Amino acid sequence: MEQxxxxxxxxxxxxxxxxxxxxxxxxxxxxxxxxxxxxxxxxTEILAKNIGLFSIASLMYMLVGYNIMxxxxxxxxxxxLSFFLGADNATADVIAGGDDAPYYSNLxxxxxxxxFVATAMSIVSGAVAERMKLMSxxxxxxxxxxxxxxxxxxxxxGGGFLSEIGFSDFAGSGIVHMAGAxxxxxxxxxxxxxxxxxGPNGEVRAIxxxxxxxxxxxxxxxWLGWFGFNGGSQLQVSTVExxxxxxxxxxxxxxxxxxxxxxALIASRIMFGKVDLxxxxxxxxxxxVSITADPLSPTPLSAAAIGLVGGLLVVFVIIMMDKKFKxxxxxxxxxxxxxxxxxxxxxxxxxxxxATLVAQLIGIAAIFGxxxxxxxxxxxxxKAVIGVRVTEEQEYQGLDQSECGMEAYPExxxx
Amino acid sequence: MKLIVAIIxxxxxxxxxxxxxxxxxxxxxxxxxKGFGRQKGHTEIYRGxxxxxxxxxxxxxxxxxxxxxxxxxxxxxxxxARTGKIGDGKIFVMPxxxxxxxxxEETGDIAL
Numbered sequence: 001m002e003q004x005x006x007x008x009x010x011x012x013x014x015x016x017x018x019x020x021x022x023x024x025x026x027x028x029x030x031x032x033x034x035x036x037x038x039x040x041x042x043x044t045e046i047l048a049k050n051i052g053l054f055s056i057a058s059l060m061y062m063l064v065g066y067n068i069m070x071x072x073x074x075x076x077x078x079x080x081l082s083f084f085l086g087a088d089n090a091t092a093d094v095i096a097g098g099d100d101a102p103y104y105s106n107l108x109x110x111x112x113x114x115x116f117v118a119t120a121m122s123i124v125s126g127a128v129a130e131r132m133k134l135m136s137x138x139x140x141x142x143x144x145x146x147x148x149x150x151x152x153x154x155x156x157x158g159g160g161f162l163s164e165i166g167f168s169d170f171a172g173s174g175i176v177h178m179a180g181a182x183x184x185x186x187x188x189x190x191x192x193x194x195x196x197x198x199g200p201n202g203e204v205r206a207i208x209x210x211x212x213x214x215x216x217x218x219x220x221x222x223w224l225g226w227f228g229f230n231g232g233s234q235l236q237v238s239t240v241e242x243x244x245x246x247x248x249x250x251x252x253x254x255x256x257x258x259x260x261x262x263x264a265l266i267a268s269r270i271m272f273g274k275v276d277l278x279x280x281x282x283x284x285x286x287x288x289v290s291i292t293a294d295p296l297s298p299t300p301l302s303a304a305a306i307g308l309v310g311g312l313l314v315v316f317v318i319i320m321m322d323k324k325f326k327x328x329x330x331x332x333x334x335x336x337x338x339x340x341x342x343x344x345x346x347x348x349x350x351x352x353x354x355a356t357l358v359a360q361l362i363g364i365a366a367i368f369g370x371x372x373x374x375x376x377x378x379x380x381x382x383k384a385v386i387g388v389r390v391t392e393e394q395e396y397q398g399l400d401q402s403e404c405g406m407e408a409y410p411e412x413x414x415x
Numbered sequence: 416m417k418l419i420v421a422i423i424x425x426x427x428x429x430x431x432x433x434x435x436x437x438x439x440x441x442x443x444x445x446x447x448x449k450g451f452g453r454q455k456g457h458t459e460i461y462r463g464x465x466x467x468x469x470x471x472x473x474x475x476x477x478x479x480x481x482x483x484x485x486x487x488x489x490x491x492x493x494x495x496a497r498t499g500k501i502g503d504g505k506i507f508v509m510p511x512x513x514x515x516x517x518x519x520e521e522t523g524d525i526a527l
């Protein structure tokens with residue numbers, strides 16, 4: 001019996017670690033997607049940004065973020081403060097059994113959670129592409145991954161007030177995606193649009209990305225990684241019920257992505273008469289973000305419907321952000337992760353009888369409000385101290401030169 | 416000696432190369448270029464924003480030929496590159512003052 005319990009613990013820990021590794025791989029997905037959607041003169045910088053933010057997240061979350069999010073809080077609103085990771089579970093505690101017995105490694109829990117922080121942070125990197133100072137971005141990343149994200153994460157997954165009122169967010173449509181988008185929105189409002197994006201009469205100018213194959217590759221990588229993102233959030237696989245749940249999560253995740261592609265494809269064809277690849281790539285991600293709030297409760301058909309709406313929605317929202325609100329978001333991050341994240345959270349009430357519209361709305365308001373306002377403050381401070389934007393000359397020359405001192409395509413680049 | 420500069424549609428490059436080979440003109444330099452004459456570009460749409468593509472992809476050939484070969488070369492290039500549709504390109508002829516084969520230091524017509 002003891003051996004079975006140890007094996008169960010080992011299996012669940014293993015599953016958790018592999019899921020975490022898949023989510024880590026999403027960092028490559030974001031890097032490729034963003035590198036494909038910016039101009040070649042800004043490619044090196046965005047790659048440096050992506051690998052840098054992942055590393056900062058890993059360190060800051062270990063130093064303090066994880067403990068803020070999952071440690072004992074002062075009350076259900078204010079988390080506690082402690083540093084460094086604790087010890088892992090003792091075998092005796094595991095085989096003792098009972099409701100409180102740990103069923104996977106604590107450090108595996110940290111590993112799974114740290115890649116989620118990195119995902120939230122990397123949502124910001126695309127929205128601010130092509131005109132932000134690299135060091136300013138890293139400065140924000142330190143604060144976001146150490147404090148801003150953990151505090152709102154504490155409110156739900158850490159046992160805080162949002163979990164108490166029944167706010168439901170299975171894998172993080174709100175906690176990860178909408179939160180990242182809120183920080184991104186704050187950034188873009190402080191930063192401003194790229195030079196030349198909006199004409200003197202407010203007309204929108206296209207700034208096409210340099211590498212469609214990389215953008216597509218990045219999207220596929222994210223799609224694959226999402227199986228870890230959603231699948232791992234079930235937390236366990238070692239019982240029939242949990243194994244079946246994980247399988248359902250995988251199936252629904254895939255269907256939502258696929259339906260998101262179709263939705264964006266239809267919307268793109270109707271609106272532009274053409275199939276815009278960058279839009280259908282965003283559609284896949286929109287489908288994934290939509291289902292992330294609850295990939296378990298819906299039937300496969302419902303999951304597809306949720307993803308389809310996400311895909312249709314994202315095309316309209318991207319255009320509206322660009323044309324109407326003049327919010328320059330080179331990769332559509334705010335639309336894909338923010339607006340569709342809200343849709344995902346609301347859609348939970350259709351299939352999950354334990355979720356309530358009121359709790360979802362409170363969660364949306366709390367998470368968005370906290371992250372947006374605190375990000376606005378932090379970005380403003382960074383702007384005042386070291387500035388957030390490169391000079392006009394540097395922006396024209398390309399951030400590869402000004403921030404990294406090297407070109408991504410030294411043999412072939414023309415501009 | 417004359418330098419013939421021909422701007423042609425990119426997919427016609429192989430045909431032109433073969434045609435020149437048939438009249439015993441070997442050796443050319445090719446660059447990718449963009450341009451337009453009377454040919455209109457087209458519009459593309461990226462994430463909902465329309466933009467005009469005015470410059471169309473072309474290929475630019477540079478060939479050095481002896482004076483007695485110029486008319487033949489022009490005819491060969493023209494016939495091979497012509498599609499009859501707008502945007503076929505242009506041929507320019509310029510005088511060459513001096514030509515040198517670097518390896519052997521030969522000059523003049525034999526260097527072409």
